[in-house]
Amino acid sequence: ANLWAATPITVKFAHVVAENTPKGKAALRFQELMHERLGDKVKVEVYPNSQLFGDDKVLEAMLLGDVQIAAPSLSKFQKYTKQLQIFDLPFLFKDMAAVDRFQQGPVGQKLLTSLERKGLMGLGYIHNGMKHLSAYDPIRVPADAAGKKFRIQTSDVLAAQFEAVDAVPLKKPFSEVFTLLQTRAIDGTENPWTNIYSKKFFEVQPYITETNHGLLDYMVVTSARFWKKLPDEVRTEMKKAMDEAIAYGNQVAREQEEKDRQLIIDSGVTQVISIGEQERALWVEAMRPVWKEFEKEIGADVIQAALDANQP
Amino acid sequence: MGLRLIHRLEENILAILLVFMTFLVFAEVVMRFVFNAGIAWAQEVTLYTAAWFVLFGASYGVKVGAHIGVDVVVKLLPAPLRRWVTLTALAICLVYCALFLLGAYDYISLMYDIGIEMEDVALPKWVALMILPIGFMLLVVRFLELAWKVWRGETEGFHLADEGEESMQLAQELKAEQASAISQTVAADATKDAQEPKS
Amino acid sequence: MTIGILFLLLFGCIFMGMPIAFALGFSSVTTILLFSDDSLASIALKLFEALSHHYTLLAIPFFILSSAFLSTGGVAKRLINFAVDAIGHVRGGLAMASVVACMLFAAVSGSSPATVAAIGSIVIAGMVRSGYPESFAAGVISNAGTLGILIPPSIVMLVYSAATEVSAAKMFMAGLIPGLMMGGILMIAIYIVARMKNLPAQPFPGVRQVLRSGSIAMGGLMLIIIVLGSIYGGIASPTEAAAVAALYAWLVAVFGYRDMGPLKNIPWRHAQEPLARCLGRNLWQISWAFPKSFWDEEVRKVVLDSVKVSLMLLFIIANAMLFAHVLTTERIPHTIAETIVNWGLPAWGFLIVMNLLLLAAGNFMEPSAILLIMAPILFPIATQLGIDPIHLGIIMVVNMEIGMLTPPVGLNLFVTAGITGRPMTWVIKAALPWLSLLLLFLILITYIPSISLFLPNLLG
Numbered sequence: 001a002n003l004w005a006a007t008p009i010t011v012k013f014a015h016v017v018a019e020n021t022p023k024g025k026a027a028l029r030f031q032e033l034m035h036e037r038l039g040d041k042v043k044v045e046v047y048p049n050s051q052l053f054g055d056d057k058v059l060e061a062m063l064l065g066d067v068q069i070a071a072p073s074l075s076k077f078q079k080y081t082k083q084l085q086i087f088d089l090p091f092l093f094k095d096m097a098a099v100d101r102f103q104q105g106p107v108g109q110k111l112l113t114s115l116e117r118k119g120l121m122g123l124g125y126i127h128n129g130m131k132h133l134s135a136y137d138p139i140r141v142p143a144d145a146a147g148k149k150f151r152i153q154t155s156d157v158l159a160a161q162f163e164a165v166d167a168v169p170l171k172k173p174f175s176e177v178f179t180l181l182q183t184r185a186i187d188g189t190e191n192p193w194t195n196i197y198s199k200k201f202f203e204v205q206p207y208i209t210e211t212n213h214g215l216l217d218y219m220v221v222t223s224a225r226f227w228k229k230l231p232d233e234v235r236t237e238m239k240k241a242m243d244e245a246i247a248y249g250n251q252v253a254r255e256q257e258e259k260d261r262q263l264i265i266d267s268g269v270t271q272v273i274s275i276g277e278q279e280r281a282l283w284v285e286a287m288r289p290v291w292k293e294f295e296k297e298i299g300a301d302v303i304q305a306a307l308d309a310n311q312p
Numbered sequence: 313m314g315l316r317l318i319h320r321l322e323e324n325i326l327a328i329l330l331v332f333m334t335f336l337v338f339a340e341v342v343m344r345f346v347f348n349a350g351i352a353w354a355q356e357v358t359l360y361t362a363a364w365f366v367l368f369g370a371s372y373g374v375k376v377g378a379h380i381g382v383d384v385v386v387k388l389l390p391a392p393l394r395r396w397v398t399l400t401a402l403a404i405c406l407v408y409c410a411l412f413l414l415g416a417y418d419y420i421s422l423m424y425d426i427g428i429e430m431e432d433v434a435l436p437k438w439v440a441l442m443i444l445p446i447g448f449m450l451l452v453v454r455f456l457e458l459a460w461k462v463w464r465g466e467t468e469g470f471h472l473a474d475e476g477e478e479s480m481q482l483a484q485e486l487k488a489e490q491a492s493a494i495s496q497t498v499a500a501d502a503t504k505d506a507q508e509p510k511s
Numbered sequence: 512m513t514i515g516i517l518f519l520l521l522f523g524c525i526f527m528g529m530p531i532a533f534a535l536g537f538s539s540v541t542t543i544l545l546f547s548d549d550s551l552a553s554i555a556l557k558l559f560e561a562l563s564h565h566y567t568l569l570a571i572p573f574f575i576l577s578s579a580f581l582s583t584g585g586v587a588k589r590l591i592n593f594a595v596d597a598i599g600h601v602r603g604g605l606a607m608a609s610v611v612a613c614m615l616f617a618a619v620s621g622s623s624p625a626t627v628a629a630i631g632s633i634v635i636a637g638m639v640r641s642g643y644p645e646s647f648a649a650g651v652i653s654n655a656g657t658l659g660i661l662i663p664p665s666i667v668m669l670v671y672s673a674a675t676e677v678s679a680a681k682m683f684m685a686g687l688i689p690g691l692m693m694g695g696i697l698m699i700a701i702y703i704v705a706r707m708k709n710l711p712a713q714p715f716p717g718v719r720q721v722l723r724s725g726s727i728a729m730g731g732l733m734l735i736i737i738v739l740g741s742i743y744g745g746i747a748s749p750t751e752a753a754a755v756a757a758l759y760a761w762l763v764a765v766f767g768y769r770d771m772g773p774l775k776n777i778p779w780r781h782a783q784e785p786l787a788r789c790l791g792r793n794l795w796q797i798s799w800a801f802p803k804s805f806w807d808e809e810v811r812k813v814v815l816d817s818v819k820v821s822l823m824l825l826f827i828i829a830n831a832m833l834f835a836h837v838l839t840t841e842r843i844p845h846t847i848a849e850t851i852v853n854w855g856l857p858a859w860g861f862l863i864v865m866n867l868l869l870l871a872a873g874n875f876m877e878p879s880a881i882l883l884i885m886a887p888i889l890f891p892i893a894t895q896l897g898i899d900p901i902h903l904g905i906i907m908v909v910n911m912e913i914g915m916l917t918p919p920v921g922l923n924l925f926v927t928a929g930i931t932g933r934p935m936t937w938v939i940k941a942a943l944p945w946l947s948l949l950l951l952f953l954i955l956i957t958y959i960p961s962i963s964l965f966l967p968n969l970l971g
């Protein structure tokens with residue numbers, strides 16, 4: 001216990017990315033808004049770059065009461081709830097607009113409460129963007145991916161996704177991906193434009209296929225115990241500030257995505273391939289077994305709601 | 313006899329953990345290049361093995377004097393004072409262990425309550441974390457043992473590892489070898505001299 | 512206040528003779544309990560995270576294992592033979608060959624005292640026999656031995672990577688040119704002294720002999736090709752390369768060189784043995800030696816030695832990460848950096864202060880301990896002043912080299928004293944002129960970043 005300071009409520013917001021990323025900016029905006037509105041009543045501290053805990057441990061630290069807010073990527077929740085695996089399903093959402101419709105709709109909002117049994121509360125979704133395939137060879141149809149080694153985040157769905165097209169999923173730490181790509185120890189990755197640009201993956205990947213095949217989003221979470229203990233007016237203000245910060249972060253994310261995509265195309269070191277409706281249909285066909293495989297855990301109604309969100 | 317068996321067992325477990333990690337990472341490389349495949353659970357298992365290796369080994373390190381430290385200052389102290397300083401240091405080490413045991417208890421209780429599994433292995437996480445209390449309990453045992461010996465005057469302090477001293481072993485082996493080689497050559501020369509008729 | 516208590520606890524514990532790992536851990540935990548709201552549980556969690564979430568850290572035990580298999584007297588002798596055959600015929604050639612042997616041994620070993628011990632115990636006596644002054648021989652070797660941690664693979668560099676999350680592969684690349692350069696500086700100095708003092712040269716044994724001893728030494732030297740080659744040639748990450756290196760080192764030591772294990776003293780080919788019989792015999796012997804080597808006492812000893820060093824280092828690192836955690840949450844490096852910036856201290860000025868600090872620390876602590884305590888403090892400051900993290904790492908490693916040669920705690924001095932049987936004061940005096948070269952080299956490295964950064968930048 002801190003013997004010297006006695007602030008009423010301290011909120012530690014821990015994340016694993018730099019401060020100039022959409023998520024980093026959203027965290028800082030939240031801190032700003034809270035200070036503006038509640039003054040010294042609540043002290044928000046932001047810890048970027050895994051300074052406090054990495055993505056794997058931050059949820060545990062949150063349950064212990066040592067971190068109040070975090071925003072891990074959606075795949076990190078697979079051991080806490082099976083339902084959020086919906087966001088890893090490949091070729092389910094057509095574009096970011098569909099994702100937004102689903103997340104803001106009743107089913108998406110209900111998924112925010114899917115962690116409650118494990119003591120966590122979702123506060124909202126922060127975008128990073130749609131994922132695309134990058135590789136040493138051009139990939140247009142599912143058969144092009146066969147036999148290639150792709151780096152994935154730890155996630156059963158993502159492993160199944162590559163296995164569905166006879167590709168080889170490899171779990172590797174994000175920090176080692178560049179070297180492994182450069183040396184061709186792995187053939188490709190799946191990442192949103194922002195990661196491909198900021199980690200310079202495009203410099204070592206001659207082809208990027210704009211597949212929009214999956215989503216890399218974050219969920220802002222807090223501990224249920226902490227959330228319920230907050231005084232009502234603080235909780236209301238905090239939720240409002242968080243909603244605004246998330247909206248701002250998502251705005252930044254969209255701009256960043258567009259900007260980074262253009263920078264990659266302009267760099268000329270990599271060729272960006274677009275796929276048409278016909279090719280996309282082939283991928284959807286190849287991936288349908290993956291949806292089926294996880295349907296029981298996720299819920300057929302949830303998957304249907306996501307598919308419905310593709311129609312504006 | 314029993315003690316020696318435990319010592320040997322401790323060493324074997326540590327050696328096996330290290331060798332297992334090495335082979336597992338090597339196997340991953342081979343799988344990737346020769347069979348164009350991955351081992352999904354390899355990374356997580358390697359990392360947890362490393363944690364078990366270190367936490368299980370920390371107390372062994374105290375026993376065999378593998379930890380490094382600075383003893384130039386304590387060595388300047390008169391013997392009776394040095395004994396008390398060492399006992400105080402050992403008490404601090406025990407406090408350190410106690411704090412971690414308390415922390416580990418809370419942490420593991422929480423993990424037990426929420427009951428989540430490891431990412432790639434069908435094992436509850438709290439089981440994988442049990443090495444925390446095990447490792448720190450073993451440390452407590454070793455520190456108490458050491459404190460008893462210091463108290464009785466059988467030993468003077470922590471046996472801190474000395475890379476210099478270990479390197480000297482290598483030098484001594486080489487010297488011994490050379491000495492025997494030289495004496496052999498001398499002997500050979502002598503016999504040659506004796507056999508060859510002098511002109 | 513927090514800074515004061517943290518460091519008071521840390522150095523208090525260290526000077527009481529506590530192992531550094533526990534001193535780091537205890538001072539961190541106590542500071543956290545006193546000054547923050549963190550729970551004990553989250554500290555236990557943090558320690559476990561430090562041990563189980565850093566894949567790159569695993570390179571450390573693997574490299575230690577590979578070094579242990581190849582840091583043997585037998586390997587040292589082969590490298591010395593090759594070096595003497597290759598450049599012994601130059602004036603002062605035996606001393607220069609000794610430097611080359613140290614550089615080569617450094618390339619398979621991650622440790623400096625091991626380099627001094629292995630090479631020094633053979634060549635110092637040899638040089639004295641050939642008419643070199645003993646103090647000259649001892650001074651050269653104790654200095655050239657420091658290259659063990661500058662020429663990759665290097666345990667100290669891995670520790671730096673662990674403390675700062677700088678890529679270990681890049682650190683290894685960065686050490687290569689400085690290592691060759693320092694070896695070169697030593698050899699030039701030897702040549703000048705040899706000219707002045709008219710030191711002897713060895714007879715040239717012929718190109719064939721050079722090739723022959725070179726190919727024999729190759730078994731050990733392949734290690735560096737495997738390590739750097741597999742990192743940059745597209746085979747593996749540093750951790751994987753280290754695991755491959757460890758297995759390779761085991762194969763070479765036990766089945767190739769046969770310096771240890773079940774095949775020890777069994778030659779590949781007996782005199783006048785027919786080729787077919789020799790092949791058959793080796794095939795048979797290797798196939799039974801393979802399983803047997805797992806139970807072999809000598810192999811077991813090498814593995815256990817590596818176990819001790821590995822767990823010691825990894826346990827310190829885990830506790831140092833707790834220490835760094837405290838530094839971060841209490842924003843200590845940030846505060847120091849602000850102070851420095853407020854003083855208006857430029858990067859070059861900071862580098863002087865840093866070098867003096869590290870040299871002072873090098874007097875009484877071991878390299879890995881210094882790095883683990885200092886890197887989390889110096890790194891953020893240096894980054895803020897625009898100093899490249901890899902360059903910073905190399906500066907720190909060169910400082911650690913010098914620390915090996917400064918009393919009262921200087922590992923290379925101890926080993927040299929042990930080999931020569933001379934008192935410490937004699938060894939210190941013998942090493943002093945060569946140490947001044949190392950200091951000059953430190954200035955070069957500090958103020959010409961491209962020496963360190965050329966290769967890593969070139970290779971991305």
Ligand code: NA
Nearest residue numbers: 617620659664
């Ligand atoms: Na080395």
Ligand code: NA
Nearest residue numbers: 873914917920
């Ligand atoms: Na020193």
